[in-house]
Amino acid sequence: MNFKKTGSVVVIGGGISGMLSALDLANSGFYVYLVEKGPSIGGVMSQLDKTFPTNDCAM
Amino acid sequence: MEYPQAVPLKYGINPEVCLKLTKDKCGTCEEVCPANAIDYTQTQETITLDAGAIIFSPGFKPFDPSKFDNYQYVNYPNVITSMEFERILSASGPTMGHVTTFPKLPAKPKKKKDKLLAKKRKSPKRIAWFQCVGSRDMNKCDNPYCSSVCCMYAVKEAVIAKEHAGGDLDCSIFFMDMRTPGKEFEKYYQNAKDKHGINFIRSKVHSVTEDLDTHDLQIRYVDELGQIVTEVYDMIVLSVGLEITPETKELADKLGIEMTANGFCKTDSFEPVATSRDGIYVSGVFNNPKDIPESVLDASAAASAAGDALSEVRDTMTKQVATIPETNVVGERPNIGVFICDCGSNIKGVVDCAHVTEYAKSLPYVTFADENMYACSQDAQDKMVEQIKEKKLNRIVLAACTPKTHEPLFQETLKNAGLNKYLFEMTNIRNHNSWVHKNNPELATQKAKDLVRMAVAKAALAEPLKEEKIDVNASVMVVGGGLAGLTAAKSLATQGYDTHIIEKKDQLGGEALKLFKTAQGEDVGEKVAELIGAIEANEKITVHTDTTLEKVEGFVGNFKSLLKTGDKTCELEHGVAVLATGAKSSEPTEYGFGQDDRIITALGLDKRLKENDTQLDAINSAVFIQCVGSRETDRPYCSRVCCTHSVDNAILLKTRKPSMDVFILYRDIRTYGERELLYKEARELGVIFIRYEVDKKPVVVIEKDKIKISLNDHVLNQPVTLETDLLTLAAAIVPRKDEKLANFFKVPLNDEGFFIEKHAKLGPAEFATAGVFVAGAGHYPKPVNEAITQGRAAASRAATLLSKKDNLFTSGTIANVNVEKCSTCGVCISICPYSAPRFITEGRFEGKADINAVLCKGCGLCVASCRSGALHLRGFDTNQIFSQIFALGEVV
Numbered sequence: 001m002n003f004k005k006t007g008s009v010v011v012i013g014g015g016i017s018g019m020l021s022a023l024d025l026a027n028s029g030f031y032v033y034l035v036e037k038g039p040s041i042g043g044v045m046s047q048l049d050k051t052f053p054t055n056d057c058a059m
Numbered sequence: 060m061e062y063p064q065a066v067p068l069k070y071g072i073n074p075e076v077c078l079k080l081t082k083d084k085c086g087t088c089e090e091v092c093p094a095n096a097i098d099y100t101q102t103q104e105t106i107t108l109d110a111g112a113i114i115f116s117p118g119f120k121p122f123d124p125s126k127f128d129n130y131q132y133v134n135y136p137n138v139i140t141s142m143e144f145e146r147i148l149s150a151s152g153p154t155m156g157h158v159t160t161f162p163k164l165p166a167k168p169k170k171k172k173d174k175l176l177a178k179k180r181k182s183p184k185r186i187a188w189f190q191c192v193g194s195r196d197m198n199k200c201d202n203p204y205c206s207s208v209c210c211m212y213a214v215k216e217a218v219i220a221k222e223h224a225g226g227d228l229d230c231s232i233f234f235m236d237m238r239t240p241g242k243e244f245e246k247y248y249q250n251a252k253d254k255h256g257i258n259f260i261r262s263k264v265h266s267v268t269e270d271l272d273t274h275d276l277q278i279r280y281v282d283e284l285g286q287i288v289t290e291v292y293d294m295i296v297l298s299v300g301l302e303i304t305p306e307t308k309e310l311a312d313k314l315g316i317e318m319t320a321n322g323f324c325k326t327d328s329f330e331p332v333a334t335s336r337d338g339i340y341v342s343g344v345f346n347n348p349k350d351i352p353e354s355v356l357d358a359s360a361a362a363s364a365a366g367d368a369l370s371e372v373r374d375t376m377t378k379q380v381a382t383i384p385e386t387n388v389v390g391e392r393p394n395i396g397v398f399i400c401d402c403g404s405n406i407k408g409v410v411d412c413a414h415v416t417e418y419a420k421s422l423p424y425v426t427f428a429d430e431n432m433y434a435c436s437q438d439a440q441d442k443m444v445e446q447i448k449e450k451k452l453n454r455i456v457l458a459a460c461t462p463k464t465h466e467p468l469f470q471e472t473l474k475n476a477g478l479n480k481y482l483f484e485m486t487n488i489r490n491h492n493s494w495v496h497k498n499n500p501e502l503a504t505q506k507a508k509d510l511v512r513m514a515v516a517k518a519a520l521a522e523p524l525k526e527e528k529i530d531v532n533a534s535v536m537v538v539g540g541g542l543a544g545l546t547a548a549k550s551l552a553t554q555g556y557d558t559h560i561i562e563k564k565d566q567l568g569g570e571a572l573k574l575f576k577t578a579q580g581e582d583v584g585e586k587v588a589e590l591i592g593a594i595e596a597n598e599k600i601t602v603h604t605d606t607t608l609e610k611v612e613g614f615v616g617n618f619k620s621l622l623k624t625g626d627k628t629c630e631l632e633h634g635v636a637v638l639a640t641g642a643k644s645s646e647p648t649e650y651g652f653g654q655d656d657r658i659i660t661a662l663g664l665d666k667r668l669k670e671n672d673t674q675l676d677a678i679n680s681a682v683f684i685q686c687v688g689s690r691e692t693d694r695p696y697c698s699r700v701c702c703t704h705s706v707d708n709a710i711l712l713k714t715r716k717p718s719m720d721v722f723i724l725y726r727d728i729r730t731y732g733e734r735e736l737l738y739k740e741a742r743e744l745g746v747i748f749i750r751y752e753v754d755k756k757p758v759v760v761i762e763k764d765k766i767k768i769s770l771n772d773h774v775l776n777q778p779v780t781l782e783t784d785l786l787t788l789a790a791a792i793v794p795r796k797d798e799k800l801a802n803f804f805k806v807p808l809n810d811e812g813f814f815i816e817k818h819a820k821l822g823p824a825e826f827a828t829a830g831v832f833v834a835g836a837g838h839y840p841k842p843v844n845e846a847i848t849q850g851r852a853a854a855s856r857a858a859t860l861l862s863k864k865d866n867l868f869t870s871g872t873i874a875n876v877n878v879e880k881c882s883t884c885g886v887c888i889s890i891c892p893y894s895a896p897r898f899i900t901e902g903r904f905e906g907k908a909d910i911n912a913v914l915c916k917g918c919g920l921c922v923a924s925c926r927s928g929a930l931h932l933r934g935f936d937t938n939q940i941f942s943q944i945f946a947l948g949e950v951v
Contacts, residue, residue: 006111007372009365012310013116016351017343020358020821021114021365027859028366031376033108040065043118045351047142049149049156050219051820 010035015043066437072097111372112365115314115324115334116343116358117307122193122202122299129199129266130189130297136161136176137274137294138267141188141212144296148219150403151432158183158223160274160293179274183228183293186220187278188213189264190234194300195735204321205735206300207348210238213298214248217257222497231258231292233280236727240699241350242839243809243819245690267295284776301348314339319733323347328577328844329586332361332851340364347732352823353845356852359824363550363855370554373862385523386477388453393424393519396452397511398443400434400459402489407432409493411504415458418508422515427452434459440472447476454482454518458511460489464818479523481871481934486514509947516946520939524871527912531616532634533861536561538608538800541569542843543835544639545590546850547857552599554854556861559601559631560594561608561622567591569641570836575665576711577843578703578734584669611636611803614893614914615830615860616867620803635830635857636804638814639850642836645793647687650759652788657766658759660790661704668711675785678719681712682768682783684757685725688791691753696811699840701789702729706741708787713744721746722781724757724770749773759786792840804831814838824852832857872934873915874922880929881907887921887930896921 007030011022014036022032034041045051078085079099089097121142124132132138137160139147146152147162154162159180168177190213194206217230237259239248251257262280269276276292303322311318316334317325324334324341332340342357343349349357366373397419401407412430419428427450431439434457446452455478457469462485470480488507496503533556537548540562552558560567568591574583594600603622610621620631644662651658659667667675683705689698702725709721723741725748730738742748750773751757757770765782772779796812806826807815814833817825825832832853835846860867874887874895883906887896895914899907908929910921922930922937931937 005369005372006109007369007375007377008108008110009112009114009369010108010110011114011116013118013343015116015118015343015354017118017354017358017361018114018116020355021116021342021362024359024362024855024859025114025365026377028362028855028862029373029377030111030366030369031378033110039069039071040067042066044121044142046065047145047149049145049152050215051351 007031008033013043014038014041016045018043111338111369113314113339114361114365115311115316115339115341115345116354116361117304117310117345119301119344119348120304122200122206122302124192124297124299127192127199127297130192130295131267131269132297135267135269135274135276135295136163137269137276139163139294139296140192141209141216141296141298144216144220145212148216148223150401150405150407156223156404156408158186158220158228162294176274181293182224185229185231185290185292186217186294186296187264187276187290187292188217188230188232188296188298190232190298191263192297192299193302195235202300202302202321203736203739204323204348204733205238205731207238207731208350209298209300210234211241211244211247211350213296214239214251214257216296218247218251218255221255221257229258230255231260233260233262233264235261235263236729238727238729238731240697240702240729240731241352242696242813245697246695249695283773301344303345307345311345316341321733323733326844328579328581328842329590329847330364331844331848332357332364338368349732351820353848355821356823356845356848359852359855360848363851363858366855366858367550367553373554383475383477385474385479386453388478388482388523391453393454394450394452395422395425395427395454395456395515395518396447396450397422397425397428397456397458397515398434399428399430399488399511400457401430401432402460402493403433406459406489406493406507409497409500409503410488410507411500412507414504415488415507415511419456419458419511419515422512424454424519425456425515426450435465435468440468443472444476447473447478453478454521455484456511456514456518457483457485458488458507458514459485461487464821481524482518482521484514484518484521486510512949513943513946516942517939520936520942521934524933526868526871529616529867529869529913531861531863531867532618532632533557534633535559535635535637535857535861536618536620536631536633537637537639539569539639539641539835539837540564540567540602540604541639541641541835541846542571542587542590543641543846543850543853544569544637545594546847547637547639547832547834547854548600549590549594549597550851550854551857551861552597554858554861555599556858557599557601559603559633561606562602562604563607565605567594567602567604570643571843573662573665574843575668576707578707578737579844583843608800608803612894614916615828617913618830635832635860637832637834637850637853637857638800638804638806638826638837639833639835639853640795640797640800640837642792642794642813642840645688645791647788647790650684650687650757650786650788651761651766655761655766657784658761658786658788660788661701661708662790664708664785664787668708675712676716678712678716678784680720680781680783681709681722681785681787682766682781683709683721683723683787683789684768685723685728685789686753686791687788688793689789690726694791694793694811696839697729698789698792699729700792700842703734703737703842705787705789706730706734706737706746709746710737710741710744713741713746717744722783723748724751724768725749726751726753749779792836794837797837804828806831806833824849825856830860869912869915870917872917872932873912874910874917874919874930874932876908876910877929877931878904878907880927882927882929883907884926886924886926890920890924892918892920 010033022034026032074080150156264280340361342361343354399416416430535558537544537560548558568587606624609623612619760767769780794812817827834849834853895911919932922932
C-alpha cells in the first residue's frame, strides 16, 4: 500500500460491543472515536435488569 | 436524559417538542439553569474524522409486535413486550421493580380513563411468555431467522419474576424449540423447570382475547396431544426478536458493505468480523443475532482485526492521560467516608439501607455516610469524588456488590479524588447478604450493619500502598494448534509479537481437519490449509509440533515454560499465554455404536463426504439421532454444534440424492441465528424431523439388511419404525479436561472439564489469572466461526497487555518482611508457590528473607507460616484482620 495509514479507528455504535471494541483498541495504542446516535452510550444492555446465567446486574 | 446511569449524564433538548425551538416560545430552561448551559443556537454540525479503520456495531431494535393482530399488543394493556418486562423488573424502571398488571400506564395517571384502569392494578398470579414473536416467522413478518437470545431471556425473566413475587406466581413459557445452547444455559433452563417450577409448554398460541371488565387475557392453543386448551392469564409477555433497522441497512449501504437477505452483515466463517469492504469490521448483533458474551467476543475480535491492519501505526495518535497527584495521608487521623449502595432493589429490596447509612455514621472515625441508588453510576461517582475532596475523607468504605467486578471502578474514583487506591474497603452486602437472606430482611439489615462495621474497622488501619512496575516480555505462547489457537497466533504475530504455537500432535489444524463444510458451505479443509500456510510463512511464528508442556513458572509478563519435543526439552520465556486446547467428539455408548459399520458419528459422515464416498449414493434411507450423550444427567450441557451439523449434512445427502429418505430425530432443533435458514431449507427439501423425549429414546435394532429404529412420532402420537442404511449419531463434544495444564496456569475447570473464563458475560476470552487467555472449544463447544472469533478476541485481549510494555504494575497487596523479626528459618521460601521470597545474599541483612514484589501474588501463605511474625501482607495485615474479627464480635 502506498498511502499512509492513520493510527485511529472510528467505532460506530456505543452498545456493549462498540464500547468494548473501543476499549480494546484504546488500550492497545490506537486513538478511538466512538460514535453514537443517541444521547448516551450503553445500548440495549444498559436497559436490561439482570443477565443470565449468573443473574448479575446488567449495569 | 434516558435513565439514571446514562453516560454521559447530561440533559439534552429534544428539538421536536421544545417550544423554544419549534415555536420560539417559553425559554424557561435557559432562565433557570444556574450553569448557563442552555444554548438554543446549537445546530447540527458535520465533523470529518480521519481514521485507519472502522468498526461497525450498530446493534438492533427489538421487534415491534404492533402489527400482530392476534396478540393485540396495541389494544390490550396487559400484553407487553419482553423489553418492557425487563424494565418492569428493574428497580430503576417505571414500577420500581414491582411486577404489576397495567404496567404501561403512567405511575400516577392523569387521564380519567387511565385512573380507572389503574384502580384495577394487581400483582399478577399468572404470566405467560410467547416465544418467537418476530423470529422464525414468515407468515406474520418476514424474519425467518432465529433471534438466538429470546429463549434464555424469557427463562431468566420468568425466574426473576418468580423471585420478585415470592413463589406465589405461575409462569408459563410457550415455545416451539427451547434453544439454550450457550455455556451453562441448559442447566439454567433445567433449573427453571425443576427448581423454580416454571411451566414449559410446546405450542404456538393461536390467539388472545381480553375480558372487557378485568382485562384478564384468555388464550387458546393446541397442546402436544392435539387438544385445544383455553387458559386465562393476568399478563402476557411477547418474547420479541432482534431486528436490524432500516437506518442501519441504509448506513451499511453507504459504507458499501454486503448484507444477507435479512439485513445482517455478510461475513465469512474464517474471517467472521470482516465485512466485504477492506478496513471495515463488524461486531455485535448486526453480525448475526447473538447474546452478550458473543457480542463481547465480536467486539474484541473486531478490535484485533483493526489492530492487525494498523499495527505499524500503533501509538502514533494516542495522548497521555493526565494523572492526579496523590494526597499524602500517612500520619493523618482516619477520616472514613461510608457509601451504601441500594443496587436498585437488589440490596434495598431486602436491606433497610437508610438505616444502615445512619448506623454507619455512628461508627468510629466515620465522618460521612451516604446512600446511593446505584453507586456505580457516573453521577454517583462524580459526587463521591466531590465528597471525598470536600470532607477531606482519607479512607473509603463501600457496601455494595462484588469487588470482583466493581472494585477497580471505585479504586479509579479514589484516584480521581487524589487518594491512594488502597485506602478503600469494599464489603459485599448483595451476594453475601441481600441475595441469600431474601426471606429475612430484618436479619439481613443486621448483617449489613455487621459487615459495614467490620469494613470500617479494617479501613481505619488501611495504609497507602505502592505498586511495582512489571516488565512485559512481548512474546506469546499459544497452547493448541487448532483453529482458535492458529487464529490467535496469526493475529498476534501480525501485530509484531513473537509467537510460539505448542501442538501435541504432529500437525496443525486440530479437529477442524475432520470437518467437511461450515454452515455457510465453505470447505473447511481448504481454508485450514490456507491458514496453516499463512502461519508457516510468518517469520514471527515458531511452531512446536509433537510438543508437550512440562512446567510453567512465573506470572503475567514473565512466564517461563518448559517444552518437551521427543527427548529434547527447551525453555520458553513469554509474556502471555493463550490456552486453545479444544475439545473432541465423544464415543457414543448407545444406539449400537461400534457394533455395525452403518452406525457412525457426525465426524464419521464428514469423513465419507470429504472422501466423496460413492457408497453414499447407494443409500436409500439415512437417519440422524441428535443429543447423543448431551443434555443428559451425567452430561447436562448442550453441545451447541450438532443440530446445525446434522441439518447441514442432511441437506448435503438430500441434494446428493433427492430420492433418499432422510430423518432427523431430535429433542429441540437449535439452529440459532441465521442457521435457522438451513433448518427451513432442510424441511423444504423433504428432510423429516421427528421429536423424541429423553425418557423415550429411539430404540435401534441391527438387522442384516437394515437397521431398524423405533420411536414415538410426536405428531401422530403413535409408534413408528424407520428402516435405514446409515445411522449418524450427533455425539456430544467433550473437553480435554486437562487438569495439568489448568494447574500450570492456576485456571479453573468447570464440572464437565471446560475452562472457566474470567466473567461469563464480560470476560469470555480471558482467565482470572492475569496474562492467560482462552479460546476455542476448550471453553465450550462451538462452530468454526465462533472458534475463530474467540481466537481473535483472545489475541486482542492479549495485545492490550503486550502493547503496554511500560505501564503494567503489580498489585499493592503483597507480602513484606520485617527483617528485625526474621529468624532466617526459610519456611516462607519453601512454602511459596510463586517463588517470591528469597534470602538476602549480602549487606547488613544478609540471610534474612526478602519478597520479590513482582512474583508475590498476595496469597498470604508465607504470612501464616512465619513463626516469628516477621511477614505481613500489605492491605490484609494481621492487625486489620483482627480488628475486623473483633468488630464482628462487638455487641451492638
